[in-house]
Amino acid sequence: MTVLTQRDLNRATLARQHLLERSAATVTDAVAHLCGLQAQEPQEPFIGLWSRMQAFAPDQLDHALTRRHVVRTHLMRRTIHLVTATDALHWRSRHDTMLRQRVLGTYRRDLAGIDLDELAAAGLTAMADGRPRTMAELVSVLEDRWPQPSRRALGELLIAALIPMAQLPPRGLWQTTAGVRNLPLTTWLGKNIAPLSGDDADLVGQQLVRRYLAAYGPAATADIRAWSGLAGLHKAVQAIREELVGFRDERGRELLDLPDAPRPEADTPAPIRFLPAFDNAILGYDDRSRIIDDAHLGLSVAGRRVVLVDGRVAATWATDGERVRVTPLRALSSQENSMMRKEAELLADFLGTAECVEAVP
Structure with a gap:
């Protein structure tokens, strides 16, 4: 099995991440290729896209946000990501269990004994009027019914785990300071989140693996898990294993990749x-x-x-x-x-x- 050096892997990453050559893609296509950009700091995606795109202008991302082509939402690793609307709707159900587990792991004592489905239903009912809410506003509607948890724990459970939410503009617009206002993804995007049966979950997992490798590969299964925060992707990897090519890194780890993905020569010049x-x-x-x-x-x-x-x-x-x-x-x-x-x-x-x-x- 071919061994890839750190420099081989570096050049592959730069190529996949549009950091070797800036891309001529649209903002939406770039965000899709990158499987989203981490965005808990609202201005950072603009810098990430400027470094990756030809002639990037901030109003391109502003327009994508306000026209609902991309959306800010909790997803990979329970972190706010900027992702395309399509990916948010297709991927969210696959992340539900992880999101719940991470919030419950942080606030286990506060949230012990709470019926999560009942709380989620109450939260959706409270937002049925279609009016965006801050986390504090949503908690204030529900805290009389669930007085025991801290407001922080109850709010994070609702916003970051139980109800798929979009953080609405002007949050995330260029050089704009704005608080977080939330609205259910389905309300903001006007489409339903893809439900997952067992077979559907497997297919979404396989898609995630392919998409990750296209933007980050060659990579080990541990890398895919670290990026996504998801357990259970080993099954997805095994299901598509025959589609993939294998390498070893200098530590002896098995790395997987898409056959036709770019793997530039190690001596390829890399820009600042x-x-x-x-x-x-x-x-x-x-x-x-x-x-x-x-x-x-x-x-x-x-x-x-x-x-x-x-x-x-x-x-x-x-x-x-x-x-x-x-x-x-x-x-x-x-x-x-x-x-x-x-x-x-x-x-x-x-x-x-x-x-x-x-x-x-």
Whole structure:
């Protein structure tokens, strides 16, 4: 079985993530290909798309949100993701069990003894008028009937697990500060969530595996599980195993991939790329060594924005609204510094900041 080096895997990831060459796809198609963008910080998807798309303008994502082509919702790993409306409707049922388990695991004592189906039905009834609600507003309608849980536990159970919700604009629009207003996905999108029988769940799982590999592969089953947060995808992998090709990484792990997916040569030049906080190009794996050194793993988990130099995390960056400040994590060559500064200047222009500043490590 062919062994893929870290650099082989790095170039494959960059190619799949549109970080080797910017894509000419539409916003909706780009979000679909990437299987969504992590979006708990509302402005970060704009930076993620700017780094991946040709001539990206913020109003393209604003329009996709307001026209309901893409939606903000709890999905993979119980994290707010920006996904296409189609994926939200097709994938949500497959994530229900995971979402419930994660909320219950966090608030087990608070929520002990609650009939989840009864609470979900009451929540939907409370929102039947079609008026968006904040979490506090929804809890206030139901807390007399369920007084025991903390308001936080009751609200997260309803919003993040029991009722598939969309977070509505203006939340998530460009350079807009807005609180979270929720509406059931089916109300916001005007379509029903795909129900899952046993066979349907298997088919959705197989689709998730294919889609993940298209955007992240080659990858191990542990990587797929880490990205999705879902248990039970091993069965889906085995069902399509004959469609896939196999490799080994330098640790000996089996990696799976789609046969015709791009796997560029390891010496393919990689441009400087500025990534947003919580970017799935890093967080979408169990083993992140293909793109970030072990010493820096905490940066992405902590929500630090990073810079890829030669395809790997080599700096962090931040903005105070007036400038983009870059802090290298290792010594950079004069050529790397020059290329990074040029890309930082383009980013500063995109963000509307006055200048970029290169910091000393």
